[in-house]
Amino acid sequence: MIKINLSAAQKQVDISNLGGFDFTKLKFKAVILACVVIYLPDFLIYPMWEDDFTFRSQELTTLQAQSNSLKRKVSQSSVLEKQIRELKIQEENLGKKLTAVKQAISQKRNPANLLLYISKNMPEDLWIKELTIIDESMTVKGEALSYTSVGNFVNNLRSSVFIKDANIKSTTSNVRETDKRRVESFEISFAIARFE
Numbered sequence: 001m002i003k004i005n006l007s008a009a010q011k012q013v014d015i016s017n018l019g020g021f022d023f024t025k026l027k028f029k030a031v032i033l034a035c036v037v038i039y040l041p042d043f044l045i046y047p048m049w050e051d052d053f054t055f056r057s058q059e060l061t062t063l064q065a066q067s068n069s070l071k072r073k074v075s076q077s078s079v080l081e082k083q084i085r086e087l088k089i090q091e092e093n094l095g096k097k098l099t100a101v102k103q104a105i106s107q108k109r110n111p112a113n114l115l116l117y118i119s120k121n122m123p124e125d126l127w128i129k130e131l132t133i134i135d136e137s138m139t140v141k142g143e144a145l146s147y148t149s150v151g152n153f154v155n156n157l158r159s160s161v162f163i164k165d166a167n168i169k170s171t172t173s174n175v176r177e178t179d180k181r182r183v184e185s186f187e188i189s190f191a192i193a194r195f196e
Contacts, residue, residue: 113196114138114162121156123149136192139169143183147171150186157190166190 111133118140122128125145132139144150150171157166169187176183 111192111195114160114192117160117162118157121153121160123152125149126153133192138163138190138192140188141186143174143185145181145183147184150184150188154188157188162193162195163190164193 115131118128123144126142126149127144128140128142130139130141144153150168154166154168157163167189169189171184171186174183174185175181
């Protein structure tokens with residue numbers, strides 16, 4: 001009797017061909033070169049780059065610190081610029097006020113010398129009841145015991161350097177009720193030539 005082995009024959013495994021890849025056709029020099037190209041940078045080039053990388057990282061950190069310092073200075077300078085703008089506005093306002101003060105001083109009219117002249121050149125029997133200064137003109141109202149005193153007073157005013165165009169506007173004779181004495185009421189107007 002003959003025995004037939006119907007089971008599949010066991011073939012020897014061919015390790016030269018795995019997964020459809022034939023290792024017999026593989027070139028070892030190319031594989032070694034590929035391994036060197038792949039793994040060599042990890043051992044040689046990366047350490048050189050690592051030193052450069054740490055140096056550049058330190059440089060970057062330093063530059064970022066300088067940048068932050070400059071940003072702080074810029075923010076401080078913006079505050080200073082705002083203060084400078086405010087100071088310029090205040091300077092302009094002060095300039096306007098100074099101009100107004102100078103103008104007021106230039107237009108200042110101190111009638112002290114004029115009034116002193118009037119009081120020194122006033123006859124003894126004449127007195128002033130009202131004195132009005134409007135711009136460059138002055139009006140004097142008062143009473144005198146005689147019309148001659150009023151005339152002398154006007155002549156004294158005309159001879160002054162402070163006064164020009166002194167004129168009698170009106171005169172009236174009245175009797176005072178207190179002492180029943182006759183007095184001359186007068187109103188004199190004149191232009192002021194200068195205050196000092």
